[in-house]
Amino acid sequence: MCEICEVWTAEDLYPCRVCTRVFHDGCLREMGYLRNDSVQELTETAHTSMGWSCYYCDNINLLLTEEEMYSLMETFKQCKIIPESCLGSDDFLSYKHFVSRQLFDEQMTEEMEELELGQFSALDPEKRGQIEWADFLYHESIRVLEKFRSQNSLVRLLTAKERERARASFTALDQDKDGLITGGESKKAQHTWFRKHTKESQSCNVRLVGLCSPVLNFSISHVGPISESSPASSGSGKSRDQDENRQVDWLEFLKENAIYILAARPNSGAVHLRPPL
Ligand SMILES: [Zn+2]
Numbered sequence: 295m296c297e298i299c300e301v302w303t304a305e306d307l308y309p310c311r312v313c314t315r316v317f318h319d320g321c322l323r324e325m326g327y328l329r330n331d332s333v334q335e336l337t338e339t340a341h342t343s344m345g346w347s348c349y350y351c352d353n354i355n356l357l358l359t360e361e362e363m364y365s366l367m368e369t370f371k372q373c374k375i376i377p378e379s380c381l382g383s384d385d386f387l388s389y390k391h392f393v394s395r396q397l398f399d400e401q402m403t404e405e406m407e408e409l410e411l412g413q414f415s416a417l418d419p420e421k422r423g424q425i426e427w428a429d430f431l432y433h434e435s436i437r438v439l440e441k442f443r444s445q446n447s448l449v450r451l452l453t454a455k456e457r458e459r460a461r462a463s464f465t466a467l468d469q470d471k472d473g474l475i476t477g478g479e480s481k482k483a484q485h486t487w488f489r490k491h492t493k494e495s496q497s498c499n500v501r502l503v504g505l506c507s508p509v510l511n512f513s514i515s516h517v518g519p520i521s522e523s524s525p526a527s528s529g530s531g532k533s534r535d536q537d538e539n540r541q542v543d544w545l546e547f548l549k550e551n552a553i554y555i556l557a558a559r560p561n562s563g564a565v566h567l568r569p570p571l
Pocket residue numbers: 296297298299300301317318321
């Protein structure tokens with residue numbers, strides 16, 4: 295039954311990939327929830343493995359409590375961030391410097407700055423040199439959740455559909471069926487939740503399926519030799535190996551991936567929380 299008009303029609307109802315709601319595209323348009331370009335996105339993705347998020351689930355800012363929201367807005371104000379306007383990489387970095395000093399009482403290192411610049415480009419998939427207000431807001435909202443909520447409470451935010459998808463990924467990784475996978479496999483999974491609708495994927499559906507199905511990605515990475523990225527700093531090589539080889543069960547997998555599953559909810563092409571490489 296359509297969430298908006300409450301009428302059930304067998305055809306042309308579009309499901310949300312996160313919650314159980316379904317919608318008519320006409321009703322969404324009438325209510326102003328869809329702009330013209332997002333109508334096309336809806337009809338192209340909702341019935342594919344990529345899926346589409348409804349307006350409740352797309353807006354991850356709604357996951358914050360009133361208090362969290364208030365303090366985020368205060369920080370924006372103090373840093374002279376103007377709501378509804380785009381941000382360049384300079385604005386983004388100076389905001390990050392401010393937050394680092396103000397909230398964590400530490401100076402950002404060059405390495406941290408590099409990471410934030412990487413996050414900026416992940417928020418700017420079309421490489422326009424600036425990021426949309428909504429993408430910035432969603433990114434900062436996810437950061438708030440990451441910093442101030444426990445992993446258990448993040449897991450509780452996942453919907454049945456999200457848990458189901460995570461379960462399928464875990465099962466595909468656990469090839470010997472002993473209920474355990476490696477830390478490396480769990481980390482790699484963090485990248486697979488982001489199923490983005492890009493210009494490229496529009497023109498090539500085959501590639502889209504390959505890119506967007508976590509199960510398929512896993513089976514590919516299992517076949518070929520797994521190319522481990524070279525350890526960035528030689529000193530951490532051993533602990534990195536330990537981390538890669540540690541055993542991870544289903545609950546631990548869910549905890550390590552929950553924040554990225556939530557970050558992957560918005561339909562926008564931006565990646566709102568870049569997993570560690
Ligand atoms: Zn309807």
